[in-house]
Amino acid sequence: MAFSIKKMKLKRILFILGAIVAVVFIAVIASFYYVVYAPNVKLDGKESTIVFIPTGSHYEDVLEILTEEGIVSNIRTFSWLAEQKNYPARVMPGRYRIYSGTGNNSLINLLRSGEQEAVRLTFTNIRTKEQLSGILAAQLETDSMSILQMLREPDRFTTMGLDTLTGILLFIPDTYEVYWTIGVDGLLARMHREYEAFWNDARRARAVQIGLSPVEVGILASIVQSETSKREENARIAGVYMNRLQRNIPLQADPTVIFATGDFNIRRVLNRHLAIDSPFNTYMYSGLPPGPITLPEPHVLDAVLHYENHNYLYFSAKPDFSGYHVFARTYQEHLANARRYRQALNELNVFR
Structure with missing residues (x-):
């Protein structure tokens, strides 16, 4: 009887010990999960955010960034796991997108992978x-x-x-x-x-056909783009300048003069502007300027390559300020068109 009671007590003790071990094991597993996998990124309602880690950053810099920007909720658990995964020796600079709800393990894997989100x-x-x-x-x-x-x-x-x-x-x-x-x-x-x-074989061949190099196409396209915001006019304006180049007539492009002045607020080119001695002043120097006056869009480059064939040598802005232009074959026609535009500027008190 006494032996039976002792046996029962031993079973009870073993059961209790087993239960304690199980609880401790579960607690360890839970703690491990919490540190490694549980969400540690909370972004106050945002789905994601961008974190920048500059080139040359050290591990301590990363911790400071994550702390100051409020990226991780518990920096201690992040730091502990980061050290276990040897992240301090594998800091990679970059622009990283981090999502709310991300755990330490996933976050560390991302940051040490160098897998940035492209700009x-x-x-x-x-x-x-x-x-x-x-x-x-x-x-x-x-x-x-x-x-x-x-x-x-x-x-x-x-x-x-x-x-x-x-x-x-x-x-x-x-x-x-x-x-x-x-x-x-x-x-x-x-x-x-x-x-x-962009300058594939077809475009280069077309440039040769019209007698320009890719660089010259780019320079001319920069002038065309500066002359009009109307895409449908690009090829026609390019045709005007091609006609002038082929006849060795100065381009006399107002945007090149404005570029030479460096004052991009000029709305009206005056005689004093035309007197500026600059290789970009196409009133003073024939041919193309030595460089572009703006960065031409791809469609403008193509408009120059496929410029419109016509006999126009001049164009002037329309006096209705629609942004469109009126084109002329003779200087007399152009003078009349330009006079109407100047009169419209005068009526608006635009004198510079």
Whole structure:
């Protein structure tokens, strides 16, 4: 009887010990799950956010970024697991999209993988290197001064058949997917590839047919684009300038004079502007200017390649300020058209 009671007590003790072990095991598993897999990213109602980890960042920098931006709820559990996964030795710079509800394990795997979300790099309506540099830098890690310095370095473009005035033509306005950390070397290489892809065999052959190089097409297209916002007029205006080039008549393009002044607020080109001695002043110098006055859109480049054949040598803005132009074959016709436009400007008190 006594033996039976002792046996029952032993069973009870073993049961209790087993229960304690089970509870401890479950607690360990739960803690492990909490640290590794449980959601640790809460974004206050947002589905996702972008985290930027600059080039040269150390592990401590990452912890500071995640803390200051409120990305992780429990930085201690993140830090513990990061150290177990050797993340401090594998910090990768980049632009990362992080989703609400992400656990530590998934977050660490993402950050150490270097699998960034690409930037949709967009630029349009660009007149100068400074403007281009600023717009690109606003979307990339690289600063504007580094981009500008690259655009001013002759050695960057000589092997491409370009120079510091025409090198900007590599940047054909569009939207490109690139990584935030691309850097100036990678950016230039990417734009060169895109430039070569645009200037395929068919376009290069067409350029030869019309007697222009791809660079000259780009320069002329920049003038055409500056003259009109009406896409349907591009080929006709290009035809005017092609007629003048073929007859060795100065282009006399007002946008080139405005570019030479550097004052893009000018609404009316005056005689004092025409007197500016600049290779971009096509009233003073025949032929094309030495570089583009804006970055031409792809459709304008194609409009130059397929310019309209006609006998027009002149055009003037319509006095209704519709943005369209009236074209003329003779100088007398042009003078009459220009007079009507000048009168419309006078009536609006536009004198500069």
